[in-house]
Amino acid sequence: MGKISYYTEEGLNRLKAELNELKTKGRAAIAHQIAEARDKGDLSENAEYDAAKDAQGLHELKISKLEDVLSNARILDESTIDTSQVSVLSKVKIRNKKNGAEMNYTLVSEEEADLKAGRISVSSPIGKGLLGKRVGDVAQITVPAGVLEFDVVDISR
Known part of the structure; x- marks a missing residue:
């Protein structure tokens, strides 16, 4: 479990929008890159495919970290x-x-x-x-x- 962080409503909504963007458009773009690289032939010697798979791993790590931050996020009531x-x-x-x-x-x-x-x-x-x-x-x-x-x-x- 991560540490609890306090956010303004605007800040929390911005994080949620970023996570949504990563999960939808980001994943689609990575999948497209992998498909293009796969179409170029032998995967054992395809550096473009390896790079796309590495990018996919980093992208999923970013999503995971953002989900962890959001799971421990709380909106602070200024009043x-x-x-x-x-x-x-x-x-x-x-x-x-x-x-x-x-x-x-x-x-x-x-x-x-x-x-x-x-x-x-x-x-x-x-x-x-x-x-x-x-x-x-x-x-x-x-x-x-x-x-x-x-x-x-x-x-x-």
Whole structure:
């Protein structure tokens, strides 16, 4: 059994759509590649056939992993989340104590993380360091470049 992950409804629906795409169009495309390679003759010396079978194995592995993620996925009800401290789906405004730069992040599951959109994973170093903090707290976060200090300025949904 995998670990339980929490998603927004939008994120969970996106994962379900990806799984459906892999199972339908993806499997059909792989089957077509295998059939084409099989038609080219002797399978014992057919590198194209071997490559297509390898691709099929990787495709099925991806489907299996996605099914495992979905079996342990839960939708998080935002209305029941405590807004007094940072948790999953919190929108957090932080200020770097060293240079004064302010950043806004939303803490999400690993699969929904997108740094360009300001969505960071709760399992990232910054995400882990912010969990449980309250407005006014200082988060000391160890990152590959060293230790950074951030003031928690605001928490919202």
